[in-house]
Each structure stands twice: as structure tokens, then as C-alpha cells.
Amino acid sequence: MSSSAKSGRPRDADRDRALLVATQDLLAEVGFDRLSIDAVAARCGAGKTTVYRRWAGKPELVADAVALLHESAPAPDTGDLRTDLVLMARAWHDPDSRRDAVVGGLLTGMVHDSGLRAAVNQAISVPYKELFAQVVSRAVERGEVPGDRDIDLIGTIFPAITFHRLSVMAEPIDLAFIERVVDGVVVPALTSGGSPAAGDATSR
Numbered sequence: 001m002s003s004s005a006k007s008g009r010p011r012d013a014d015r016d017r018a019l020l021v022a023t024q025d026l027l028a029e030v031g032f033d034r035l036s037i038d039a040v041a042a043r044c045g046a047g048k049t050t051v052y053r054r055w056a057g058k059p060e061l062v063a064d065a066v067a068l069l070h071e072s073a074p075a076p077d078t079g080d081l082r083t084d085l086v087l088m089a090r091a092w093h094d095p096d097s098r099r100d101a102v103v104g105g106l107l108t109g110m111v112h113d114s115g116l117r118a119a120v121n122q123a124i125s126v127p128y129k130e131l132f133a134q135v136v137s138r139a140v141e142r143g144e145v146p147g148d149r150d151i152d153l154i155g156t157i158f159p160a161i162t163f164h165r166l167s168v169m170a171e172p173i174d175l176a177f178i179e180r181v182v183d184g185v186v187v188p189a190l191t192s193g194g195s196p197a198a199g200d201a202t203s204r
Contacts, residue, residue: 015044015046015050016054017068018044019040019041019044019046019050019051019054019061020061020064020065020068021065021068022040022043022044023035023040023061023062023065024065024066024068024069024098024102025043025098026039026040026043026105027062027065027101027102027105027106028098028101028102028104028105029105030105031104031105031106031107031108031109032062032105032106032107032108032109032110032113032116033108033109035058035062035105036058037051037052037057037058037061040061059113059115059116059119062106062109062116062119063115063116063119063120063122063123065102066102066103066106066119066120066123066124067119067122067123069098069099069102069123073091075088075131075134075135076088076091076135077135077138079142080144081135081136081139081142081144081145081187081190081191082182082183082187084135084138084139085135085182085186085187086175086178086179086182088131088132088135089158089173089178089181089182090175090178092128093162093173093178100166100172100173103120103124103166104166104167106120107167125159128155128159129152129155132151132155132158133151133152133155136149136151136154136155136190137151139190144191145190145191146191149189149190154186154189154190157181157185157186157189158181158182158185158186161181161185162181165177
């Protein structure tokens with residue numbers, strides 16, 4: 001549970017999780033703007049005071065719901081850069097997960113709520129960047145990737161493309177799309193002689 005949750009009486013972990021899952025469901029169904037504490041409580045058969053005993057308000061509740069949804073698995077380590085990148089992206093955009101639908105429900109809220117935007121960044125962007133850096137660092141050690149690659153910059157390529165696909169094109173992130181991006185953009189950016197080196201983006 002994140003620091004956004006209230007302290008006080010001993011917590012019921014099962015009840016907490018049920019409220020967070022209900023929040024995820026409603027984010028996917030109606031979006032952040034239309035989500036209400038009353039609706040979350042009703043989905044769990046509870047009163048809204050049950051929610052307010054745990055969270056100060058909707059932004060804090062949503063932040064924890066997003067964090068729960070994006071609990072990260074260890075970075076893949078197959079010994080092959082391309083395979084690791086595909087596996088990582090497939091896990092991140094698992095079709096059996098509601099992750100993409102929930103993120104879609106957050107878009108309008110993030111535009112107007114800097115606190116929500118920061119929470120989503122912490123729950124999604126930071127873990128993704130850490131996993132990507134682990135995968136690429138291992139590839140550097142194996143000699144697959146030059147040591148001067150700008151990992152931070154290249155690590156934003158896949159999230160940026162998938163965000164556009166989800167939010168603008170309203171199309172799913174399937175295996176074929178993942179492989180197109182990994183093979184056509186990410187791996188070449190990491191391995192080719194003309195790919196961005198650290199400092200290139202700021203030196204122009």
C-alpha cells in the first residue's frame with residue numbers, strides 16, 4: 001500500500017484489495033472523471049465511509065489502484081536482447097490484464113490533475129524504465145549493445161508509441177505490434193551505429 005493511504009486502525013488487506021480492484025474496474029468502465037467514491041463503495045457492498053477511512057480522496061485511491069495494477073515482475077533474462085524486450089512488453093500489455101483499459105480511463109484526469117499525473121508516472125513509467133534499464137544493461141555486458149547508448153531516451157520509444165496507439169488510434173497492443181516496434185525501432189536504436197548515444201539529444 002502506498003503512502004497515500006491513511007494510517008489508523010489495523011487494515012483489512014482483503015477489503016483494501018477489493019476496493020482497489022473495484023476502482024480499477026470503474027476506471028476502465030467510466031474513466032477517472034466519472035468515477036466516484038460512492039460507486040467504488042457500492043461495487044464492494046460497503047459504505048463510502050469505508051473508503052474514506054482508508055484514503056483521503058479519489059486521487060489517493062486511484063493512485064493506489066494503479067500501483068496495484070502495475071506490480072512488476074522481474075526483468076526477463078533469457079540471454080538475448082530481442083527476446084527479453086518482447087517478453088517484457090508482452091507482460092506489460094498482457095491481453096488478460098486490464099492495464100491498458102485502466103490507463104485509458106486515466107487520460108482526461110491526468111491532463112488536469114498534476115497529483116494524479118505524478119502518481120501514474122510513479123506507478124507506470126518509473127517501473128518500466130527500471131525494467132528496461134536492467135534488460136539493456138545485461139545486453140551491454142553481453143556485448144549486444146554499445147556502452148554509449150542513451151538508455152533513458154531509447155527507453156521512452158516503446159511507451160510513447162503504445163500511448164499513441166491506445167489513446168489516439170484506439171487499437172490494441174498485441175504481439176504482432178510489439179514485435180514490429182521491438183524489431184523495427186527499439187533494437188535498431190540500441191544496436192545500430194547511428195542510434196542515439198548518451199548526450200546526443202541535449203547537445204544539438
